[in-house]
Amino acid sequence: MFTDSHCHLSFPELQAQLPDILKAMEQAQVDRALCICTTLEEFEEVYGLAHDHSHLWATVGVHPDSDNVQEPSLDDLLDRAARPRVVGIGETGLDYYRLGERTVADMEWQRERFRTHIRAARQTALPLVIHTRSASDDTVAILREEGGFGSATAQPRPVATGVFHCFTESMAVARAALDLGFFISFSGILTFRNAADLREVAAYVPLDRILIETDSPYLAPVPYRGKTNTPAYVPWVARQVAELKQLSVEAVAEATSRNFETLFNGIKASA
Template sequence: MLFDTHAHLNADDYNDDLAEVINRAEEEGVSNIVVVGFDRKTIEKTMELIDKYDHIYGCIGWHPVDAIGCTEEDLYWIEDLCTHPKIVAFGEIGLDYHWDKSPRDVQQKLFRRQIQLAKKVKLPIMIHTRDAIEDTINILQEEHAEEVGGIMHCFSGSVETAKQCLKMNFYISLGGPVTFKNARKPKEVAKEVPLDRLLIETDCPYLAPHPFRGKRNEPAYVKLVAEQIANIKEISFEEVAEATTKNAKVIFGIE
C-alpha cells in the first residue's frame, strides 16, 4: 500500500535490528522499499539486501559529497551492477554545496558523467541537491536528463522550482520535513504538485517525521508523510497511498 522510495537500510544504524525494522515497515503497510547506495560500502550492502528481500529494490550511484574520491573503476563497477534486474534507479547523484569535502567543479563533472551513464543503462535518476538547486537544474537541462527522467529526492525547493523539475520528466519526492511545523516550502509543494507526480520517502535513518523528529528514522514512518500530504491536499490517506505507490512503480519500472 505504501512505497518508501528512498531509504538507507544499508547504514550502520540498523546493524543490530534490521530484520525488526523491515518487519515494522510491513506491519504499517509498506509494500516496497528502495534502498540507496552511494559509495563502495553502501552499494555492496544494497546488493545484498535486494538479493535477500523480494520487496526491496536498489538505487546506486556516487554521492556528490564524496565526488573527489570517485574513480573510473568505481563508475565501471556501478555500470556493471546496473544490469541487476532489481536495480531500478541511478543515484543518489547531484550537487551538494553545503559540505566542503569535494570541490564544486569536481562535483559537476561527476554529476554530468553519471547522468550520461544513467542514460546509457536506461535508468531514471535519483537527485540529491543541497544549496545548489540552480546549478543542478542547469546541468540536468544541458545533459538532457529528461530522456530518462527521475526523482527529486527529499525535495526542499520552491513550487516554481518543482514546476521546472516536472517539465523535465521528474517526480517530486517528499519526506519527513513535510511534517515539520516550520517547513513552509515542502507544505506548499505538497499542495501544488499534482498527485500523479508525487512520491513519498523517509531518507532513513535521517529526517524522521514529527513526532519522531531528531530520532532514528525508519521505513514504517513513511506512513506519517503520506498522512500529512493527505491533510494538506484535503484528500484521503488511501488516495495518497495508492497514487504514490503507483507513481513509484511507474518511474522505477516495477510491474
C-alpha cells in the first residue's frame, strides 16, 4: 500500500533493529522502501539490504555534505549502478547550510561532485535523488546547465529525471523542479506545526508528481516527533498529504506508490 521512497536503513541506529523494523513495516502496510547511499564506503551495506530483501531497493551516491570520504568518479558510480536492484543515483545535490568559515565559492568541489552524479544518471538512465539545502539556486542552475539549457546555442538534451527529496524549499523552487520534470518528495516535516508554508507547497504540487518518505532515522512525523524514525511511519506523511488534497489516505498511498514505480523504472511491489 505505502512506499517509503527515501530511508537510511544502513545507518547504525536502524541496522541494529532491522528485523523489528521490517516487521513494523509489514504491520503498517509499507510494502517497500528505497535505501539511500550517502558514501561509497557505505555502498556495500546499502546494496546488501536490497540484495537480501525483495521489498528493499538501493541507490549509489555520495551526499553533498559528506567530506573526508572517497570522492566518487564517474566510473565509480557507473560500476555500482550496473548492479541489479540499484535503481537511482544519489543522494546528491548541494548543501550550503553548514558553511562555517567557508564561502559559497569554496564549495566548488561540491558542485563538481553534483555534476558527476548528473552525468552518471544520464548515462545510466537512472533517476537522481536530489538533496538541496540553502543552495536551491545553484542546484536548479546546474541541473539546467547539465541538461543543455544553460546556453542559447547548445542543443537541448533531456535533463536526468529524479526527485527533490525531503522538500523544504519555496513555492518558486517547487515550480522550477516540476518544470524540469522532477518529482517532489515530502517527509515528516510536512506534519510539523511550523511547516505551514511547506503544506501550502504540498497542496500545490500535483498528486501525480508527489512521493512520500521518512528520511529515517531522522524527522519522525507527528505524533512521533523527536523519536527515531522508521519506514513504518511513512503513512503519517500520506495522511497529511491526504488532508491537504482532500483525498482518502488510500488514494494517496496508491498515487505515491504508482509515482515511485514510474520514476524508478517500473519497480513493482512484488518484484
